[in-house]
Amino acid sequence: MTPAEYQALTSPRLSHPARSLYLLYLRHQARGDETQPLDYPSLGRALAVQGEGEYRYRVTPAGLTELIDELQQAGLLVLQQRAHPQHYHGARFRLELKRLQGLTPLPARQFAMHPDWRPDEQLDGLARLCGLLDSRYDDTELGEFIAYWLGRPEVFENQHQWMLRFVRQLKKQRALRRDTNPAPATGYQQQAAPTSTDTGPSKRAREMMEEAQRLRDEQQESHDEKDT
Known part of the structure; x- marks a missing residue:
């Protein structure tokens, strides 16, 4: 997992089913940084939680569409091809944040700020x-x-x-x-960064x-x- 993915997946605005869908199915089944055509029955089975003779959690097709919308809003998925305007069955997505492999991996060590601290090349x-x-x-x-x-x-x-x-x-x-x-109204002059x-x-x-x-x-x- 890239740091960019970690940051998006730990957002409190992303639901647990959406995180599970991304990590346990979409990312796992992807070829490189693109998903296979989505299959709603397979997605439903991947997320279902079965108890003794009955399901304790099941997601409907409409629920799957909402979860995929969540992942798009978080920047984790970018639509590449869509077969139907009302749902994402058969659609392909790009795993946008998986592509950012160049960022420094998240280190486990934490530290207090010190006078010699500097940002790194990432x-x-x-x-x-x-x-x-x-x-x-x-x-x-x-x-x-x-x-x-x-x-x-x-x-x-x-x-x-x-x-x-x-x-x-x-x-x-x-x-x-x-x-x-504010910039002058009579013209535009780029301010040196x-x-x-x-x-x-x-x-x-x-x-x-x-x-x-x-x-x-x-x-x-x-x-x-x-x-x-």
């Missing part, structure tokens, strides 16, 4: 997946992100999750810039990081004094 692919077409950033944006989370040492995330938080911050900041600095730099955070960002670290140290010293 940031661009993750940003595009989240709707941010330009993933370039400057040292102030990075420094503010690090400084903010240095002040919350109780938060542990893995690398993928930290990058996802960073992408969301970039999207929010750029949306605010567009709201406060901030460029990534490897020189580290700016002076202002370093000061914020140092202040967050100082507050964190004071909290730790206060905690140690109470323990003694």
Whole structure:
């Protein structure tokens, strides 16, 4: 499973039957990143839960159509060919997020934010997946992100999750810039995007990081004094 699939499948908006349909049947039976023509009777049998002489869970054809609609809305399926306008029996789909094999696998280790944290080379692919077409950033944006989370040492995330938080911050900041600095009505001029730099955070960002670290140290010293 790719990180993109994992992110979509763990969304609280996706129902458990839809997750089961994708993982246990559609993905398992797919050839590469495309499904076989969907067969509603087979899908129904794959999802059915049978008890003692009766079914404890069965899905109707209309229910199957709703589950497939869920998977499309989550970005997991993209319709390639449809035989009937009212249902998906016989239809083919592309497993869109399975194609994103290049993203870094989800690491098991989680860690608190630290001053040396940096996004890795997979940031661009993750940003595009989240709707941010330009993933370039400057040292102030990075420094503010690090400084903010240095002040919350109780938060542990893995690398993928930290990058996802960073992408969301970039999207929010750029949306605010567009709201406060609208483009002139008399013409269009593309605003240069901030460029990534490897020189580290700016002076202002370093000061914020140092202040967050100082507050964190004071909290730790206060905690140690109470323990003694």
